[in-house]
Amino acid sequence: MVGSALVRRFQIESRYELVLRTRQELDLTNQAATRDFFNSQRPDVVVIAAARVGGIEANRSQPVEFLVENLQIATNTITAAYEAGCQRLMFLSSSCVYPPTCPQPMREEHLLTAAPEQTNEAYTLAKIAGMKLCSYYRRQFGVMFHSVAPTNLYGPGDNYHPERSHVLPAMVRRFHEAKMQRLPEVRIWGSGTPRRELLFVDDLANAVAHLIELPNPPDWVNVGTGEDLTILEIAQTVARVIGYEGQIHTDPTRPDGPKRKLCDVSQLAATGWKARTDFVVGLKATYADFQAQLAAGVLRSA
Numbered sequence: 001m002v003g004s005a006l007v008r009r010f011q012i013e014s015r016y017e018l019v020l021r022t023r024q025e026l027d028l029t030n031q032a033a034t035r036d037f038f039n040s041q042r043p044d045v046v047v048i049a050a051a052r053v054g055g056i057e058a059n060r061s062q063p064v065e066f067l068v069e070n071l072q073i074a075t076n077t078i079t080a081a082y083e084a085g086c087q088r089l090m091f092l093s094s095s096c097v098y099p100p101t102c103p104q105p106m107r108e109e110h111l112l113t114a115a116p117e118q119t120n121e122a123y124t125l126a127k128i129a130g131m132k133l134c135s136y137y138r139r140q141f142g143v144m145f146h147s148v149a150p151t152n153l154y155g156p157g158d159n160y161h162p163e164r165s166h167v168l169p170a171m172v173r174r175f176h177e178a179k180m181q182r183l184p185e186v187r188i189w190g191s192g193t194p195r196r197e198l199l200f201v202d203d204l205a206n207a208v209a210h211l212i213e214l215p216n217p218p219d220w221v222n223v224g225t226g227e228d229l230t231i232l233e234i235a236q237t238v239a240r241v242i243g244y245e246g247q248i249h250t251d252p253t254r255p256d257g258p259k260r261k262l263c264d265v266s267q268l269a270a271t272g273w274k275a276r277t278d279f280v281v282g283l284k285a286t287y288a289d290f291q292a293q294l295a296a297g298v299l300r301s302a
């Protein structure tokens with residue numbers, strides 16, 4: 001999802017020549033292949049969006065793969081980029097690196113102030129290692145390697161797996177199916193009261209384009225909207241955009257998850273950037289993409 005948004009964003013600028021490889025062409029867990037790629041291409045700027053990404057169940061059942069592959073992707077790409085002479089690199093981390101107990105909204109300095117979230121500890125540890133490796137390269141060798149910690153993302157190219165997807169794509173799928181099947185009600189997990197922040201993926205791509213041009217960016221910076229909605233409000237908005245007219249009920253017997261996960265975006269705002277895409281506008285684009293993928297028989301559901 002993010003890689004495609006970055007391509008959409010950078011394609012429109014003639015001063016960038018994109019060097020792209022599919023995963024089949026270049027497996028970033030393969031150190032030798034990654035080195036060969038960087039040595040032959042010698043990119044000026046590197047943005048690392050590749051990662052093993054997944055929901056709670058995938059993280060719970062495969063912590064070894066989540067830690068090893070994400071560590072390999074981070075260390076292979078960052079070291080190979082440096083060795084190939086790259087001076088500018090951005091690593092995509094995640095706001096899930098902040099401890100679940102940290103004050104809300106979450107600020108950059110809350111990193112490593114307490115133990116990470118248990119449900120995705122392996123993924124989180126690898127992301128923190130990648131962020132720190134960038135900081136260490138910057139400090140030790142003077143190259144401009146830095147990171148972003150984006151909040152929950154949504155947009156074209158998301159994963160719509162019925163059990164394994166994130167909250168927003170899961171809702172898009174459920175409300176779409178409920179509309180098609182004319183179901184009288186949709187039940188959403190939990191009380192509906194936890195609050196979540198959602199960022200349109202093309203806004204993230206714009207933030208990346210902004211940050212990689214700054215002469216002295218922060219070592220890592222949160223990227224979000226700085227605003228959140230309750231799960232029920234998100235569900236109601238998704239239903240409205242999709243055109244589902246039945247009832248929405250909450251199910252308080254199901255777990256709620258964290259009450260709030262909101263990024264403090266004041267550091268990002270101080271660099272002169274803020275998110276611009278209205279939630280309804282982003283949702284309409286997301287739903288249009290969902291319908292197009294579904295009609296073409298290529299809806300991502302892995």
Ligand SMILES: NC(=O)c1ccc[n+]([C@@H]2O[C@H](COP(=O)([O-])OP(=O)(O)OC[C@H]3O[C@@H](n4cnc5c(N)ncnc54)[C@H](OP(=O)(O)O)[C@@H]3O)[C@@H](O)[C@H]2O)c1
Pocket residue numbers: 001002003022023026027028029048049050051052053069073092093094095149150151152153154157166
């Ligand atoms: N989605 C979110 O809400 C969110 C929030 C915060 C941060 N992020 C971060 O943003 C980045 C992109 O996430 P996303 O949502 O765009 O996930 P995604 O759609 O699953 O994209 C990850 C990409 O990495 C590729 N990849 C995985 N392992 C690879 C390997 N060994 N070699 C080469 N490519 C590999 C995947 O290829 P395949 O498709 O072939 O598997 C996929 O194209 C990640 O670093 C993630 O941590 C995402």
